[in-house]
Every structure is written in structure tokens, then in C-alpha cells.
Amino acid sequence: MPASPAAFGRSSFTVGGITFRPTGIRKSLVTPSKPTEPENEWLSLSNLDRVVTPAFSSTIHFFEGADQSFECIVTGLKRSLAEVLVHFFPLAGRLVLREDGLVDLHCNDKGAIFIEASVAVDLAAFGGPQPMDAISGLEIARLGPGPIYMPDQLESMPTLVVQVTKFKCGAIAIATNWHHTIADGSAGCHFIKSWSEVATGRGISLVPNHNRQLLAPRKPPNPSLVQGYSTKSAHNLNNVNTDRELMQSFTGSKEPPVINTFHLDKMTVQKMKDRANEELGQEAARKFTSAEGISAILWKKMTEARRVKVEDAVDVDDYLPDGTQTRFFMFVDGRKKLDMPAGYFGNVVCSACAVSTEEDILEKSSVYAASLIREACKRADGDYFRSLIDWVEVQGSSPSKSEHVNSAGHDVAATFWTFFPLYEMEFGFGKPVYSARNSPPRPLIDGIAMMPSSKGPGNMTALLNLSADRMARLRLDTEFQTCFIG
Known part of the structure; x- marks a missing residue:
């Protein structure tokens, strides 16, 4: 074993x-x-x-x-x-x-x-x-x-x-x-x-x-465009990682978080994108990207895995009632939006925030979720980045973090590294046979990290972060199994 x-x-x-x-x-x-x-x-x-x-x-x-x-x-x-x-x-x-x-x-x-x-x-x-x-x-x-x-x-x-x-x-x-x-x-x-x-x-x-x-922030600062950020401290993450009762109070699950790896071949990625675009209709001015199509499906599937049927619930708190809010945080790179010089070394990212209810994500088509994600990312333009810089300045010494850090267990955070040159990094003893993020499981939020695949362009590797019970339910989902091989 x-x-x-x-x-x-x-x-x-x-x-x-x-x-x-x-x-x-x-x-x-x-x-x-x-x-x-x-x-x-x-x-x-x-x-x-x-x-x-x-x-x-x-x-x-x-x-x-x-x-x-x-x-x-x-x-x-x-x-x-x-x-x-x-x-x-x-x-x-x-x-x-x-x-x-x-x-x-x-x-x-x-x-x-x-x-x-x-x-x-x-x-x-x-x-x-x-x-x-x-x-x-x-x-x-x-x-x-x-x-x-x-x-x-x-x-x-x-x-x-x-x-x-x-x-x-x-x-x-x-x-x-x-x-x-x-x-x-x-x-x-x-x-x-x-x-x-x-x-x-x-x-x-x-x-x-x-x-x-x-x-640098503007003078005077103008933080008016910022949403999805708060001044909550992130320090409780360390405690939640080791305290199962505290974990349940945040996420609704006592099960520890796990990261599982799944593979999407080029043809499957194209089918997922085509499916969303077919529902969007021929008259649409801009078709959905692979990131938008994949994110929409995973938002739906992770929401399904999160909701326990009434007859399976251990107690009433295990069942999430209608009206429960869910947010999707997509990490957006701002280098082009801010016209940053090539090679700028630092952070130029923000988290775009799409908001819905769990029943809408479950009951409506993937176009609904994809459209919410698209609009959230569209709002994260150069003006938004400048407003975020100003917002942090206004907070002064207060901790300032994306709200996904202290999610209450109903949200998803996604990052796409599919265009990063992870397989171009040779150190003198051949090409890497496998490359990916290597972060530990996080307890407070369902996570998606899309990686390039060793099988070449168009193929992807998905690293999904969920509590163990939700991961088990996700793996049993027939529709999920047809797309994600793990």
C-alpha cells in the first residue's frame, strides 16, 4: 500500500x-x-x-x-x-x-x-x-x-x-x-x-x-471599487488546521481537508467549453474561455458535494438550507491591466468575487455560473487594481485580506496556472516528468488549482481541495467522473 x-x-x-x-x-x-x-x-x-x-x-x-x-x-x-x-x-x-x-x-x-x-x-x-x-x-x-x-x-x-x-x-x-x-x-x-x-x-x-x-497608492486614495476584501485576521487558519471542532464551526465538516489530483485531456477541456458556449447561444459576442467553463462546472459540483441530503444528515446543522450564499473567488493577474514592465517581481494579483445562492448554482445551467465568474473577472480591471491598492492604504496597519481566507465553508477559490512554464524548468538532468503546486490542504475553503499537464498544451491537471467527506461525494458524481479522471 x-x-x-x-x-x-x-x-x-x-x-x-x-x-x-x-x-x-x-x-x-x-x-x-x-x-x-x-x-x-x-x-x-x-x-x-x-x-x-x-x-x-x-x-x-x-x-x-x-x-x-x-x-x-x-x-x-x-x-x-x-x-x-x-x-x-x-x-x-x-x-x-x-x-x-x-x-x-x-x-x-x-x-x-x-x-x-x-x-x-x-x-x-x-x-x-x-x-x-x-x-x-x-x-x-x-x-x-x-x-x-x-x-x-x-x-x-x-x-x-x-x-x-x-x-x-x-x-x-x-x-x-x-x-x-x-x-x-x-x-x-x-x-x-x-x-x-x-x-x-x-x-x-x-x-x-x-x-x-x-x-504606489494614489493621492488622494479612492477605494470605492473594492469588494470581496475585509480586515479579518487570517491567523485563525493555524488553529483551524488542528482543531476539528473549530473546523466544523467554520465549514460544517469535521473531516480534514485533502487535495486530490485529477486529469483533463485536451478533448474533454474542449467539450466542457463547448457545452457552456452551446447554452450561451450563437448570438453571444464573446464565447466562454476554458477557465470560465471549467470553473462553472466545478462551482456547481463542489456545491453539490457540500450539501448533505436531509435523510443523510446527522443533525439539522448538517443540511444547508435554501438561501445559503456561495461565493466564487477567481485570482486575476493584473500585469497587463496595469501595463507593468516585463519581469516585474512581486504580487500583481487580486481575487475577483462572484456571488450567488447555492440553489441557483445547483438549479440553473452552467452558463449562469460562468457568466457570474466572467462579470466578476471583468470588473477586476486596471481601475479595480488601483482602487484595491488605495483600499489597503486606507486600512493602515489593519490586516487586509481577501475574504476567501476566512471563508465560512460555502465558497470556492480558483487559480489557473495553466500558462505558467512549469514543464520548461530543466536543471541539467532532463525535463520534469511532473510539475505542480505543492501547497498543503487548507481547511476553510474549497479550492481549485488548475495546472499544465505533462501531456502537453491543452491538457490540464486539476488539484482540488475539499474536506474528505465532500471529496468522497464529489468522486461519486457521475457527471464529474466523465470529465475528471483521478
Whole structure:
């Protein structure tokens, strides 16, 4: 029986009834090969950096057996990381808590945390390449329980953690974790691709731009367009992760969250999009995109999985009554909307918010849900981004976060990484056989993360985050099974 990936991060894990321990674990710091320029020692965060969830964004890349020794692989990765950190120096710095409660970025070249580990079992024992947050390195780095990672008055917070793991079969996994306060998914992938370019002697194809003053607030600020954001603290996420009673009070389920992987082939993606467009009608000026079509279907299916039939409910609170509000948060990139320079390194994302009731999502066609998502994303234009920057400025030192962070269990958050170059990241020992986000399951919200597929353009991999009971119901849905293979 495959080992549970979640078990690996502990001091031991079990495969087939036999307990193994990771061997040869080494933790070190990799500093830039040249010091940061003095004028860049303190880098002001933008308001779009301050509004994201203070967690680590994580990816994992798997490679088949390399013809180099593990020692040579690690040496090459450390050397190239030191070189690329000269350009991406924020990832060698530390997040520091100011006296007023705001966080600043100190580019002090203290270095990225680099972990190397060997595992005396084959990758196949884990079920093959897949997201494995337990080998992300975050637990070994000892940054705290997560998923919220914030500096305090005594301890600063590293901004980059890397773990390289070698399996008995020779497979290599590179897990990369950057603090979301420093960079969004687009910027994080820009860093990893640049690292891979340096590792293979190609040189950086796109030099990062660190001018965060490009996202300065207006004078006077005008926050009038903002919706879907609040000043609720995100710190209760860490408590909900470990307290099942607290989890039920937020989500209606005591079951722990899980992430399952599903695959969509190119033909299925096209059919899902065609289905929504057929309902839309020939007279429509603009057809639905794949993201809109997939999101609409998943919003409906996740809502169905959330609602327990009256006859199956343990108590009355298990059944969600009509009129229950549901929101769909779609993460939107604002680089083109704000005419940002190529290579801007930081956060330029917001969460567009579509709102409905659960019965409308269930009873109406997928066009209804897709149209709500489209209109929400349409509202997230350049003016909206500027208004969000101003809104954070008006809040001052108050925490400002997208409301999906503290969802009450009826909402869905979706992010699409399908155009990110996850399979273009080679480090000198072949192309990755699998690449995806590697974040741990989150308790408060149903989540969708769409990834590119190793099978090429048009194919997709879906990482779905649900409580275990809802995931089980979703998997039993016949219509879901016809589209998502897992």
C-alpha cells in the first residue's frame, strides 16, 4: 500500500508496514554569490504584497533518475541558486515585523534555506509523482506549524525554502517554496525558470524588475471599487488546521481537508467549453474561455458535494438550507491591466468575487455560473487594481485580506496556472516528468488549482481541495467522473 505523503514530513514514515526514516538530511543557507546593492537593502512592499495571504507558495518538480550522483546534483543546484539570487535578492532576505505591525522586507543576504534528503524507498511506494507537501522542506526548516507564516518581534521570516529529495529509484524531487508576501505565482515561476536557466548555463532570459513603487497608492486614495476584501485576521487558519471542532464551526465538516489530483485531456477541456458556449447561444459576442467553463462546472459540483441530503444528515446543522450564499473567488493577474514592465517581481494579483445562492448554482445551467465568474473577472480591471491598492492604504496597519481566507465553508477559490512554464524548468538532468503546486490542504475553503499537464498544451491537471467527506461525494458524481479522471 502506498505511503501517505503527509507522513513523510515527520521523523519517520511507513511503507507496507515497515517504518523508514529519511537519511542524509542536511540543512544549510545559500547566500547570493554577490552582495545586494546597498540601495536595495530595504525593499518597500507594495499594497498588493500586503493584501495576499501570508503563506508560502509551493511547487514541486519530479525528475527521473539522473546520470549524476546526488552530491553533484546538489552542488550544481546550490551554485546556480547562489548565482540567481544575485538577481532575485528578495528571496535571500527576511521579512521583519515593524513596531506598527506592518511587515517590511530586509534584503540582508542571509540566504535561502536549502535542504537535501535521501529516502530509502522508491517513488512508486508513494504512488508516483504527485503533490507531496510533506517533502516541501517547510517542516524541516522549522518555521512554525503553518499555513500562516509571519515574522514576530523576535524572529524574522526567511522568504525562500528549497528541499531536494532523492528516492531509492534515483528519482529527484525539487520542492520550492517562496513567501507569498514576496511574490505571486507568476513571479515565483519566473524565479524558478531563471534558476533553471542559470543551472544549465543559458543565462537569465528575463531580468527581474524590483521597482515596487510602480504600485504606489494614489493621492488622494479612492477605494470605492473594492469588494470581496475585509480586515479579518487570517491567523485563525493555524488553529483551524488542528482543531476539528473549530473546523466544523467554520465549514460544517469535521473531516480534514485533502487535495486530490485529477486529469483533463485536451478533448474533454474542449467539450466542457463547448457545452457552456452551446447554452450561451450563437448570438453571444464573446464565447466562454476554458477557465470560465471549467470553473462553472466545478462551482456547481463542489456545491453539490457540500450539501448533505436531509435523510443523510446527522443533525439539522448538517443540511444547508435554501438561501445559503456561495461565493466564487477567481485570482486575476493584473500585469497587463496595469501595463507593468516585463519581469516585474512581486504580487500583481487580486481575487475577483462572484456571488450567488447555492440553489441557483445547483438549479440553473452552467452558463449562469460562468457568466457570474466572467462579470466578476471583468470588473477586476486596471481601475479595480488601483482602487484595491488605495483600499489597503486606507486600512493602515489593519490586516487586509481577501475574504476567501476566512471563508465560512460555502465558497470556492480558483487559480489557473495553466500558462505558467512549469514543464520548461530543466536543471541539467532532463525535463520534469511532473510539475505542480505543492501547497498543503487548507481547511476553510474549497479550492481549485488548475495546472499544465505533462501531456502537453491543452491538457490540464486539476488539484482540488475539499474536506474528505465532500471529496468522497464529489468522486461519486457521475457527471464529474466523465470529465475528471483521478
